[in-house]
Amino acid sequence: MNRRHFLQSMGTALATTAATASLPSWARQADAVNSHYRRAPELFKTNPKLTCLRGFQGQDISCDAAWIEGKLPADLRGDFYRNGPGLFERGGQRYHHWFDGDGLVHAWRFGDNGVSHQARFVRTKKFVAEQQAGEFLVPAFGTAIEPKIPLRTSDTMNTANTNVIRMDGRLLALWEGGSAHAMDAQTLTTQGAVTWAPELAGMPFSAHPKMEADGSLWNFGTMMGKLILYQFSPQGKLLKHHIMNAPRSAMVHDFAISQKHMIFLFAPIHLNMDAVRSGKSMVQAMEWQAKESVKIMIVEKADFSRFRLLEIPALMVFHFGNAWEENNVIHVDFVKSDNLDNFNDWMPKIMRGEDVISEPSTPAFLKIDLNRNKVSLTERSENLEFPRVDPRVVGQRNRYLYYPVAVEKNTNNTLNGVMRLDQESGKTDSFNFGSDCRLEEHVVVSKAGSTKEGEAWLVGVGFDIPRQTSFASVFDAQNLAAGPVALAHLPYWLPHCFHGNFYSKA
Numbered sequence: 001m002n003r004r005h006f007l008q009s010m011g012t013a014l015a016t017t018a019a020t021a022s023l024p025s026w027a028r029q030a031d032a033v034n035s036h037y038r039r040a041p042e043l044f045k046t047n048p049k050l051t052c053l054r055g056f057q058g059q060d061i062s063c064d065a066a067w068i069e070g071k072l073p074a075d076l077r078g079d080f081y082r083n084g085p086g087l088f089e090r091g092g093q094r095y096h097h098w099f100d101g102d103g104l105v106h107a108w109r110f111g112d113n114g115v116s117h118q119a120r121f122v123r124t125k126k127f128v129a130e131q132q133a134g135e136f137l138v139p140a141f142g143t144a145i146e147p148k149i150p151l152r153t154s155d156t157m158n159t160a161n162t163n164v165i166r167m168d169g170r171l172l173a174l175w176e177g178g179s180a181h182a183m184d185a186q187t188l189t190t191q192g193a194v195t196w197a198p199e200l201a202g203m204p205f206s207a208h209p210k211m212e213a214d215g216s217l218w219n220f221g222t223m224m225g226k227l228i229l230y231q232f233s234p235q236g237k238l239l240k241h242h243i244m245n246a247p248r249s250a251m252v253h254d255f256a257i258s259q260k261h262m263i264f265l266f267a268p269i270h271l272n273m274d275a276v277r278s279g280k281s282m283v284q285a286m287e288w289q290a291k292e293s294v295k296i297m298i299v300e301k302a303d304f305s306r307f308r309l310l311e312i313p314a315l316m317v318f319h320f321g322n323a324w325e326e327n328n329v330i331h332v333d334f335v336k337s338d339n340l341d342n343f344n345d346w347m348p349k350i351m352r353g354e355d356v357i358s359e360p361s362t363p364a365f366l367k368i369d370l371n372r373n374k375v376s377l378t379e380r381s382e383n384l385e386f387p388r389v390d391p392r393v394v395g396q397r398n399r400y401l402y403y404p405v406a407v408e409k410n411t412n413n414t415l416n417g418v419m420r421l422d423q424e425s426g427k428t429d430s431f432n433f434g435s436d437c438r439l440e441e442h443v444v445v446s447k448a449g450s451t452k453e454g455e456a457w458l459v460g461v462g463f464d465i466p467r468q469t470s471f472a473s474v475f476d477a478q479n480l481a482a483g484p485v486a487l488a489h490l491p492y493w494l495p496h497c498f499h500g501n502f503y504s505k506a
Ligand SMILES: [Fe+2]
Pocket: 162, 207, 208, 253, 254, 318, 319, 498, 499
């Protein structure tokens, strides 16, 4: 499998989408669906909890000095970058899915004089063209839109909206279906799509690369039944890559690394191409196959061509916390859902402004015995998402996991608190913001001079519903129950983000 064959398979998918647009039924069905979403602005007025899903109109925003409640730790200095979908409407048309919005990259800068905030939309080719046109020009992942420009590669639809990392001095805004976009780490000016090597132009580069403590970086991309694997040096040099057939043509959002392996879970999702041809989006065309298994793919980091496949009963996964191995047993944790309901049913409803209850997603743990090729699954009951670990233990044995969590299960399963799970004792430490806040992913930032896992600050973002403003929160990761040591309040609200990373000042 080479790049030409890989891109040919991507081209087939794009051609299908484009052909869809010419079918007479397309416009009728899309119009019927879109009418629901045109009502969304009215519904949002009565649902202040969902304000952040209204999105921005394409404007950049900044604040020189957030209002600090509490006291910022003296050793917490650096840049906290986040990324998420920030624009959902153009020309009276609204996206049907949270994942569709254009990437808005944020920089929260923690300095001696407090916290500033800056956010800029990634100037992808899509964003620039649609900003000029005043309307959506290309199909989105969860919204069937008639293409008004040629769909040459998947980067034509690249929203760069999922994660942001710093690599070799520049920021990379990531989206799983296409190229990373480089940005200036200080100004957030977009520099353009990144090509790792001439033969890799336009190849998918997932939004969940894994960086080990020494700076080594591992990543993957999937598209239409193909899987590409990447290894980078701590200096950001591409060391090797490999393209192979995936065990299933399913959406794969994240993966985990252990000391010696890359671990993938291919959930039982069938993409109904007939549904796409009849005018449905890719999200709407995804069908859950409850009787099929999850394919676990375990690839050797030392030789990407060497892998094994195992199976477990159907479950859905978006995010992994970490993986590690001892005595030829791999331990993997992730967040589990029973099926795709949150993805293709609940999410479109909240994008219409409906305040509906999501299905819970819960911690799950796999033990993969490589000697016997046996897999065991254990689960916990907390309702949470967006797991993170101390960056010093990525791919190594870890004790702690950190999540935003729905502390009160009667609040529409809203993530309204933070939690640390001690895997060794099974004990949790958590803080509940109450029903007035929605919490996003929180990341682990090592305390200055510390050498031990968990001696850290936990830093994230939240939305204050009564104030209708966003804030950054800082906890002592060793005592979440004590509450945040500091909150940095902005005078405005922000669209919710997916993921980000904190880079301490050296
Ligand atoms: Fe993600």
